Amino acid sequence: xxxxxxxxxxxxxxxxxxxxxxxxxxxxxxxxxxxxxxxxxxxxxxxxxxxxxxxxxxxxxxxxxxxxxxxxxxxxxxxxxxxxxxxxxxxxxxxxxxxxxxxxxxxxxxxxxxxxxxxxxxxxxxxxxxxxxxxxxxxxxxxxxxxxxxxxxxxxxxxxxxxxxxxxxxxxxxxxxxxxxxxxxxxxxxxxxxxxxxxxxxxxxxxxxxxxxxxxxxxxxxxxxxxxxxxxxxxxxxxxxxxxxxxxxxxxxxxxxxxxxxxxxxxxxxxxxxxxxxxxxxxxxx
Numbered sequence: 001x002x003x004x005x006x007x008x009x010x011x012x013x014x015x016x017x018x019x020x021x022x023x024x025x026x027x028x029x030x031x032x033x034x035x036x037x038x039x040x041x042x043x044x045x046x047x048x049x050x051x052x053x054x055x056x057x058x059x060x061x062x063x064x065x066x067x068x069x070x071x072x073x074x075x076x077x078x079x080x081x082x083x084x085x086x087x088x089x090x091x092x093x094x095x096x097x098x099x100x101x102x103x104x105x106x107x108x109x110x111x112x113x114x115x116x117x118x119x120x121x122x123x124x125x126x127x128x129x130x131x132x133x134x135x136x137x138x139x140x141x142x143x144x145x146x147x148x149x150x151x152x153x154x155x156x157x158x159x160x161x162x163x164x165x166x167x168x169x170x171x172x173x174x175x176x177x178x179x180x181x182x183x184x185x186x187x188x189x190x191x192x193x194x195x196x197x198x199x200x201x202x203x204x205x206x207x208x209x210x211x212x213x214x215x216x217x218x219x220x221x222x223x224x225x226x227x228x229x230x231x232x233x234x235x236x237x238x239x240x241x242x243x244x245x246x247x248x249x250x251x252x253x254x255x256x257x258x259x260x261x262x263x264x265x266x267x268x269x270x271x272x273x274x275x276x277x278x279x280x281x282x283x284x285x286x
Contacts, residue, residue, distance in 0.1 A: 037262070040255035048251055063252040070253070071236050072228040077260070080215060080232040082145050087152035088210035092203060094153065095160035100191065102161065103168035114165070121158045125219055136224060143230045151220050156210045167202040171195060204275035212265055233261055 040048055042059040067073055101107075102114050132151055133142070141147030179194045196203065221232040240253050 034262070037255055037258050040252060041259040043252065045250070045252045063256045067240075067253050067256045071240060072231075073236070073260075075228045076231055076233045076236045079145055079221075079230055080234070083148050083152065083221070083232055084211050084214040086145070086149040087156060087214040088207050090149065090153045091156035091160050091210050092206050095157050095164055095206070096191075096196075096199075096203065098157070099161045099164035099168055100195065102165050104173075114161075117158045118162050121162075125155070129219070129223055132220075133224065143225050143227050145230050148220055148224055148230060148232075151224065152214050152217065155220075156213065160206050160210060163206060164199075164202065167199055168195070171198050201275045204272055208268060208272050208275075211268065215261070215265060233257065237261070 039055070039057065039059075041063055042061065043057045044060055044062065047054065047057050102110055136142050136147045136151065139147070141150065175194055175198070176190055179190055184190050184193060216234065218234040218238070221230070221235045222238065225231045225235065237254060237257050240250060240257060
């Protein structure tokens with residue numbers, strides 16, 4: 001009897017052990033490249049490609065110092081922050097107002113208009129470069145961060161509207177009606193005091209997603225900016241990659257730039273993970 005119970009417990013532990021093993025392997029596949037990126041960014045140039053490789057080399061911040069001295073790093077970092085933050089904030093603000101209109105206003109043809117907005121996401125980004133360039137040139141916004149923000153906002157709006165419409169439809173209309181009975185007869189006050197507090201996690205989730213999308217975007221900063229006044233960190237990686245050294249390409253500087261690109265995203269996700277999980281979970285409920 002004891003042996004039978006032991007075998008039953010052993011069999012029940014096998015699935016959990018298999019799941020734990022798969023999770024461990026998955027984490028190794030994800031974390032090892034990040035570890036090597038961080039180590040390479042802090043490793044002297046002549047030690048990166050030594051054979052056999054040293055997985056725990058002598059670390060130094062010399063690569064980051066050289067990076068700051070060789071490229072206008074601080075200007076690129078400032079432009080990346082302004083570009084990503086501005087694009088995410090404006091896209092969520094515009095999309096929230098548009099999504100509320102789509103969800104609450106019964107206007108003829110609104111479903112067709114929403115469908116056209118969603119279908120615009122299927123357009124390849126490269127196909128819109130020429131008309132966008134002409135628009136920015138006519139508005140004298142080439143080589144400006146505000147021009148990049150305008151372009152990226154227009155790219156992020158369709159997806160953001162599509163996501164927020166489903167969230168707003170799940171907000172009970174009775175809450176808004178009760179607020180109107182209590183004297184909130186202004187639409188902006190209704191949105192600020194009723195709808196936005198309920199949709200807080202969803203808005204934060206879209207802010208984070210749009211920030212990361214803009215932060216990693218290369219196409220628009222590469223095409224619409226040719227001076228350090230508007231270039232971002234993603235563009236600087238292509239510039240550093242073209243340089244040559246006695247050891248080949250400057251992989252230590254590329255790794256340092258990679259860490260600079262990855263670290264803010266990781267920190268942002270860790271800070272806002274509760275809001276992201278709450279927003280995604282609430283969006284999955286009917």
